[in-house]
Amino acid sequence: MANERLRDALMNVGHSTSTAADHVGVDAKTVERWLTQDRVPYPRHRGALALLVGRSESYLWPDALPAQRQSKAAASEIVETFPHRSDVPSQLWDSLLQRSSSRIDVLVHAGQFLHERPNFISTLKAKAEVGACVRIAFGTPESEATERRSSEENLGQGVLGARIRYGLVSYRPLLGTQGIEFRFHDTTLYNSIFRFDDEMIVNMHIYGVPGPHAPAMHVRKLAAGDVFETYERSFLDVWEQSEPAAW
Structure with a gap:
């Protein structure tokens, strides 16, 4: 299942898979898998992407954060x-x-x-x-x-x-x-x-x-x-x- 939230967020700030990959420090194919296969990045990459697009991790990957951590973050x-x-x-x-x-x-x-x-x-x-x-x-x-x-x-x-x-x-x-x-x-x-x-x-x-x-x-x-x-x-x-x- 595609991660349309991440795709839309990257488009809104003018980033392609390549530029996002350069920013996060991964291969462009890895970013493509995050977009098209709904793969969940490692925590350090989630944080970098969230900062890049100005969205919260819980918005981009609703199931990635444990409920307790979401509550503490809020x-x-x-x-x-x-x-x-x-x-x-x-x-x-x-x-x-x-x-x-x-x-x-x-x-x-x-x-x-x-x-x-x-x-x-x-x-x-x-x-x-x-x-x-x-x-x-x-x-x-x-x-x-x-x-x-x-x-x-x-x-x-x-x-x-x-x-x-x-x-x-x-x-x-x-x-x-x-x-x-x-x-x-x-x-x-x-x-x-x-x-x-x-x-x-x-x-x-x-x-x-x-x-x-x-x-x-x-x-x-x-x-x-x-x-x-x-x-x-x-x-x-x-x-x-x-x-x-x-x-």
């Missing part, structure tokens, strides 16, 4: 949990933003607290100007999903949509900056996601509880784990079905 990815998003230290937000160099992804409804942070907007611009990819998805202000969330948080009709529109003003200096893209999404937002390279803050949403009062966790990507990757895929799924933000 636990190890969770750096810290916070009872409320407002409890996430300011120093952590600043550190994650400053250390990021290649990717910053944000999935929110309004996310007002971000642009209210000193230098957040100017730092995004500076990061993009040196090659970082910045993607921010806001809730569509007039959508049913946004209005429902506004009601569930007891904010009142149209309040959350107005907050989104208000917040967009702060991002205007970034319009036209290469590497920065804004979109609107109409999805039910189960989690707000704030990704900084291989680390992220995930803010869980609870019915009737405002985002700042809901729990959050700091997650760091590990090759053998799949917690980070689960939220990464969730962001991508929303991003792919969202539309360019209408300013």
Whole structure:
């Protein structure tokens, strides 16, 4: 049985069987067998391939890792949990933003607290100007999903949509900056996601509880784990079905 996950992951990062073989240190025919015969590589090769394609070992080879190791890897990815998003230290937000160099992804409804942070907007611009990819998805202000969330948080009709529109003003200096893209999404937002390279803050949403009062966790990507990757895929799924933000 072919390993389509591995094949697709290699294609997405532009690697052939030959280049992947060179990177891992094996013969190209060995990589071909991993692809076409679903052969499971040795642990050292699994780790190198997972790092190469940016996917977890448990995603590429679901049956290769014992359940106990998968569980331990998942636990190890969770750096810290916070009872409320407002409890996430300011120093952590600043550190994650400053250390990021290649990717910053944000999935929110309004996310007002971000642009209210000193230098957040100017730092995004500076990061993009040196090659970082910045993607921010806001809730569509007039959508049913946004209005429902506004009601569930007891904010009142149209309040959350107005907050989104208000917040967009702060991002205007970034319009036209290469590497920065804004979109609107109409999805039910189960989690707000704030990704900084291989680390992220995930803010869980609870019915009737405002985002700042809901729990959050700091997650760091590990090759053998799949917690980070689960939220990464969730962001991508929303991003792919969202539309360019209408300013």
